[in-house]
Amino acid sequence: MSININQNPEQIARDRIDKMLVHSGWLVQSKNEIDLFAGKGVAVREYQTDVGPADYVLFVDKKPVGIIEAKREDEGHRFTVVEEQSSKYANAKLKYLNNDPLPFVYESTGTITRFTDYRDPKPRGRAVFWFHKPETIAEWLKKEKSLRARLRSMPALDETGLRPAQIVAINNLEHSFKKNRPKALIQMATGAGKTFTAATFVYRLLKHADAKRILFLVDTKNLGEQAEQEFMTFQPNDDNRKFTELYNVQRLTSSYIATDSQVSISTIQRLYSILKGEELEESAEQDNPNESSWLKSKMSEKKAIPVEYTPRVPIEQFDFIVIDEAHRSIYNLWKQVLDYFDAFLIGLTATPDKRTFGFFNENVVSQYTYEESVTDGVNVPYDVYTIETEISQKGETVKAGWFVDRRDKLTRKKRWQQEDEDTEYKRNDLDKKVVNPSQIRNIIREYKRALKTTIFPNRSDENGDYEVPKTLVFAxxxxxxxxxxxxxxxxxxxxxDFCKKVTYKIEEDPKSVLNRFRNSYHPRIAVTVDMIATGTDVKPLEVLLFMRDVKSVNYFEQMKGRGTRTINKDSLQLVSRTANSKTHFVIVDAVGATKSKKTDSRPLERQPSVAMKDLLGAITMGVAEEDLFLSLANRLIRLEKQITDKEKDKILELSKGKNLKQITKELITAFDQDAINEKAQTKIDKIPIEDRTPTRVEETKKKAQEELINEASKTFNGEFNDYLENVRKIHEQIIDHVNIDTVTKSEWDTNSVDKAKAVIKDFNAYLEANKDEIKALSIFYNQPYNRREITFKMIKEVMEKMKLEKPLLAPDYVWDAYSQIEEVKSKQPKDELTALVSLIRRACGIDSKLVAFDKTIDENFKNWIFKQNAGKHNRFNKEQMQWLRMIKDHIVSSYHIEIDDLDYTPFDNQGGRGKMYQLFGNDMEIVIDELNKVLVA
Structure with missing residues (x-):
């Protein structure tokens, strides 16, 4: 609808409101031409009430249901005052009708609209993108209570099968709903069951709050598929059917949203394209939006075209929107999707930053940290192993006169040339400016050595072949x-098959490779850049090898989260046959990633896959987008560090005196709100006070930003752009085959050693605290002479109590802790109960060094046999020795032997107690008693 610029502001607002009403399915009629039979929803202008004419009265199925109070655009800031006026009309009597108060009340300028449902407990106005459809209001009226009223009467949560942190999150979230808080954030450590938590509260909202439809919003296709699987396998406590048997779940793969689906799973990219009426490129959903090549298509637009109202996807399409990985996909272009819907927003993230807290109005309903999840046994802890090499730390020099390969970064095409000058490279230049194969080789070679000797030493099979733990390398x-x-x-x-790349650029199906990495024996090692850095479960992972540094604290925490997942012993051994259990994972840091300074500021690069020449061209042609300007600024920051003094002089000449740092600053300043406000304020100060209307102030700010954008853009032109592009192109990678690297450090990180000491201290303290309560511990500490009486059942009692109260103190993990701080010569026993006995003996001082209990028994048995034979030539015959060894093996696994045990396997197959008596006569009980005593000494 075209708007006449000579119209007064009130009429302009009315025209906009009419347009909005028509688009959302209302028939707009004047008070003199009322025909309530004309359609389901009718909006009558200037309808008379007993307190004066209401701007619009809304009728649904011929019954009055609501009013709209129309205001000029410059009155939008006064809406909280206007609410009193609109409420007065809503409670008035309409001409000809003896109506009850009208429940649905809007205030609108045609640009800004607020809505209050007076059926709500403590009715509170909220901003809405558009008007609701008449069909929606008809549905609302059929229900006895409003959604917000229904949320107040939800039954108590059945806590069966839920972890404590999940219970807290769901209860607090539902309390937030009852308070009508529009946004809520659940912070839950990676691996703590965020999606299961979401499936639980989604089920409750559908069943108990009668929610119409819920959107589960993700930012990659991969996360959408994982969420769909979670809903498919979810079974509520109060029903023996799966979630998908009770409710329809649709993962959006096109622009079609099924009318009968109660849960829609979609990427935010797809939903944005649906609201824009555009087709979505297949690659758009692969990477999270801040890294997506799809943003390239936005460059053809002068500015980011805002989302517009879409009748087939109205604002009330979803009652609730769950935003997975909410720390990264709720800003800039994508925020419009969330602003569009009239829905409660629930964020899920392990790693919120300041912006995340701000977006969710600081309404953090639950915080469950990684440290808490480890203490609870929900996630596994990690240790850090450091590998450093000479060149990794200090760099090197490619000398003039050397013949070296130069490789194109993109095509990998090589050319051979003799260097005409020295090229010095630092650690940060590696794998960018210079590739040194020896540096990579020495890290990998040392990793292989450390795996076998220190990191996971007990991983050889029966043939002596070492099995590499599942390892993810970040490149x-x-x-x-x-x-x-x-x-x-x-x-x-x-x-x-042993080592595979898992990125979207590989020729194999990346999902297939990822599934094999997760569920099959091969590959043992996967190398990725970004694809499985965040949000992807690979539970059997035991090592993360960092060969790239990460500056973002959030991104680093997400990457670490790939290793935190717990997995049961049987599932782990399906893919890692020699693994006993997953008690921890190891970060192998080959680049100082765990020590480098981290920031929670947003990355500048927003368009990483867009060619630099396209960024330059778009800005030259007048495209003014924040993403575009920040991306180019990031490229120029990097370029400025690479170029020579001669190249810098040429840039000064072509840019009319601006260096790259100044050009970069102008690009960033153009979208810096503080800089815009500062520039605008000087102009606002010149406006007479009586003319400083909100509209005038906003126009001044807009003009100030336009000036900053123009200042930043005018530097770029064809000649300057060509020079920048050519300068960038000539920086190939030098392949330094000449300088040979050496490993300078290969050891557990000092923090890991401190952590190991803390684990041992915690283990000792737990045993000490329970030594009088648990019988086995009481014997070890207080009655060492009675160790022969300790049975399998007693040791199992210790283990079960520890698993319940101190899951972090698993024998595997405590054993590894000892290995880090003292020389442990014997291998950890395969049986965790045997390992536990070994650790208890070390803790209470029976053994001065950690020794595998089975090896102790073997050694004690040899010594006992030697003493028995001393002075007597072969006291025991061959058959007797066979029985003695069987008794020894039984004590290894059961810690004690009774006469009655001779009636069971393996003794019964050899003739049982009768046979032993036949072999040993009256010495039988003496031998058994002596072995019980001697072997566990």
Whole structure:
């Protein structure tokens, strides 16, 4: 609808409101032409009431249901005052009708609209993008209570099968709903069951609050598929059917949203494209939006076109929106999707930052940290193993006169040339400016050695072949990943299946490779850049090898989260046969990632897959988008560090005196709100006070930003752009095959050693605290002479109590802690109860060093036999020795033997107690008693 610029502001607002009403399915009629039979929803202008004419009265199925109070655009800031006026009309009597108060009340300028449902407990106005459809209001009226009233009467949560943190999150979230808080944030550690928590409260909202439809919003296709699987397997406590048998779940793969689906799963990219009426490119859902190549298409627009009202997806389409990984996909372009819907917003994230807290109005209903999840046994802890090499730390120099390969970063095409000058490279230049294969090789070679000797030493099979734990390597770039994979296969002497790349750029189906990595024996090692850095479960992972640094604290925490998942012993051994249990994971830090300074500020790069020449061209042609300006600024920051003094002089000449730092600053300042406000304020101060209307102030700010954008843009032109692009292109990678690297450090990180000491201290303290309560511990500490009486059942009691009260103190983990702080020569026993006995003996001082209890028994048995034979030539015959060894083996697994045990396996197959008596006569009980005493000494 075109708007006449000569119209007064009130009429302009009315015209906009008419347009909005028509688009959302209302028939707009004047008070003199009323026909309530004309349609389901009728909006009558200037309808007379007993307190004066209401701007609009809304009728549904011929009954009055609500009013709209129309205001000029410059009165939008006064809406909280206007509410009193609109409420007066809502409670008035309409001409000809003896109506009750009208429940649905809007205030609108046609640009800003607020809505109050007076059926709500403590009715509170809220901003809405558009008007609700008449069909929606008809549905609302059929229900006895409003949604917000229904939320107040939800039954208590059945806590069966839920972890304490999940119970807290759901109860607090529902309390937030009862308070009518529009946004809520659940912070829950990676691996603590965020999606299961979401499935639980989604089920309750559908069943007990009669929610119409709920949106589960993700930012990658991968996360959407995982969420769909979670809903498919979820079974509520109060029903023996699966969630998907009770409610329809639809994962959106097109623009069609099924009318009969109660849960819709969608990427935020897809929903944005649906609201814009655009087709979505297949690649759009692969990476999270801040890294997506799809943003390239936005560059053809002069500015980010805002979302517009879409009748087939009205604002009331969803009652609740659950935003997974809410720390990264709720800003800028994507925020419009969330602003569009009239819905409660629930954020899920393990790693919120300041912006996340701000977006959710600081309404954090639940905080469950990684440290808490480890203490509760929900996640596993980690240790850090550091590998450093000479070149990784200090860099090197490619000398003039050397013949070296130069490789194109993108095509990998090589050319051979003799260097005409020295090229010095630092640690940060590695795998960018220079690739040193020896540096990569020495890290991988040392990783292989440390795995076998220190990190996971007990992983050899019955043939003595070492089994590499499932390892994920984080590479800097796609070409870096290729270099790493080639060297891993060579150093481990393995084929293609052993080590695979998992990125969207591989020729194989990445999902298939990822599933094999997760569920099959091969690959043992996967190398990725970003695809499985966040949000992807690979439970059997035991090592994360960092060969790239990460500056974002959130991103680093997400990457660490890949290793935190727990997995039961049987599932782990399906893919890692020699693993006993997953008690922890190890970060192998080859680049100082665990020590480098981290920031929670947003990354500048928003368009990483867009060619720099396209960024330059778009700005030259007048495209003014924040993403575009910040992306180019980031490229120029990097370029400024690479170029020579001669190249810097040429840039000054072509840019009319601006260096790259100044150009970069102008690009960033153009969208810096503080800079815009500062520039605008100087103009606002010149406006007479009586003319400083909100509209005038906003126009002044808009003009100030336009000036900053123009100042930043005018530097760019064809000649300047070509020079920048050519300067960037000539920076190929030098392949330094000449300088050979050496490992300078390979050890547990000092923090890991401190953590190991703390684990041992905690273990000792727990045993000490329980030594009088648990019988086995009481004997170890207080009655060492009675150790022969300790039975399998007693040790199992210790184990079960520890698992319940101190899940972190698993024998595997405590054993590894001892291995970090003292020389442990014997291998950890395969049986965790045997390992526990070994640890208890070490803790209470029976053994001065940690020794495997089965080896102690073996040693004590040898010594006992030797003493028995001393002075007597072979006291025991061959058959008697066979029985003595069977008794020894029984004590290894059961810690004690009774006469009655001779009636069971393996003794019964050899003739049982009768046979032993036949062999040992009256010495039988003496031998058994002596072995019970001697072997556990």
């Amino acid at each position: 800097k770039t796609d070409s870096h990943a290729d270099d790493i994979i080639k060297i891993i296969r060579e150093e481990f002497d393995e084929g293609n």
